[in-house]
Amino acid sequence: MKIKKDSSKGIKLFLKLVNIPIVIFILIIIFLCYAFVKVEELPITNLRLYFLQLLLVILTFFSIMSLMYLSLAIESQEIKLEIIELKKEKDRGTR
Numbered sequence: 193m194k195i196k197k198d199s200s201k202g203i204k205l206f207l208k209l210v211n212i213p214i215v216i217f218i219l220i221i222i223f224l225c226y227a228f229v230k231v232e233e234l235p236i237t238n239l240r241l242y243f244l245q246l247l248l249v250i251l252t253f254f255s256i257m258s259l260m261y262l263s264l265a266i267e268s269q270e271i272k273l274e275i276i277e278l279k280k281e282k283d284r285g286t287r
Contacts, residue, residue: 214258216254216258217254217255217258220250220251220254221251224247224250224251227243227247228244228247
C-alpha cells in the first residue's frame with residue numbers, strides 16, 4: 193500500500209509541474225495562430241515575410257524554453273525523491 197501512495201503523490205506532483213509549461217505553451221500557440229491569421233491578411237510584401245519569420249522565431253524560443261523548464265522541473269523532482277530515499281535509508285540504519 194505504501195508504494196501505491198508514494199506513486200500517486202509522485203504522479204500528482206508531476207502533473208502540477210507539467211501543467212505550468214503546457215498551459216503557457218498552449219496560450220502562446222493560440223496567440224501565434226491569431227497573429228498568423230492577421231499577418232495572412234496583409235498583402236504579400238517583405239514586411240509580411242518578416243512578420244512570419246518573427247512568429248516562427250518566437251514559437252521556437254517559447255517551445256525551447258517550456259521544454260527546458262519541464263526538464264529542469266522533472267530533474268529537481270527526481271533529486272528531491274533521491275534525498276527522501278536517502279533519509280529513509282539513514283533512518284533505517286540508525287534504528
